[in-house]
Amino acid sequence: MNSHYTIIIQWSDEDECFVVSLPEWGEFCHTHGDTYEEALKNAQEVLEMLIESSLEDGQPLPEPQTLGKPLKVA
Structure with a gap:
């Protein structure tokens, strides 16, 4: 599926993994992965x-x- 949504991937020392934010979907929409590739997937x-x-x-x-x-969040 082709989408043009933002994916922000950042390392978290606290969680010891890559944390992913999907800002268009709200501030609580997150996932994670042990590697950058896993986080993206x-x-x-x-x-x-x-x-x-x-x-x-x-x-x-x-x-x-x-x-x-600019991002518009409802």
Whole structure:
């Protein structure tokens, strides 16, 4: 599934893993991985589930953030 949503991957000393934020989906939408690659794979899987779930429920998808365009969070 091709999407243009933001994936932020950062190392967490506290959690000792890479923590992923998906900002268009809200401040509490996170996943993680022991490696950068695993964190990215998990993020892509979560995004697919979020998109599919929203579409199935008839909910609008959040507007993707693009370079130079500020993020709008509902």
